[in-house]
Amino acid sequence: MMNRALPPAGGPDPKILMIKLGAVGDLVMASAFFEGVRQNFPRSRVALLVSNRILHTVKENPHIDQFILADTDAIYKSGWLSRLREVFRLITLLRKQKFDQVFVLHWA
Helix, strand or coil: CCHHHHHHCCCCCEEEEECEEEEECHHHHHHHHHHHHHHHHHCCEEEEEEECHHHHCCCCCCCCCCEEECHHHHHHHCCHHHHHHHHHHHHHHHHHHCCEEEEECCCC
């Protein structure tokens, strides 16, 4: 997980999670959405759940404050125990963050 400087807490601004585990091209195409979220919620903390294999595509995006990395090799290419372990790791991590809004960008 990578963190950037977060806006001050204490306001009504929602904590926002965006989920995009697709291919590099899909992630590039979703960049306009990231900008739109930041424009509509300028003081919110915006996180992106992204594949560890394609983080390099968006790691410099100024509209995202935090990156949560999913081990997509464990999810898609490993045995059932590795898949289960990674899914539970992500569920635990995401629940601790207590996001107010979630955007699932699958097929977006």
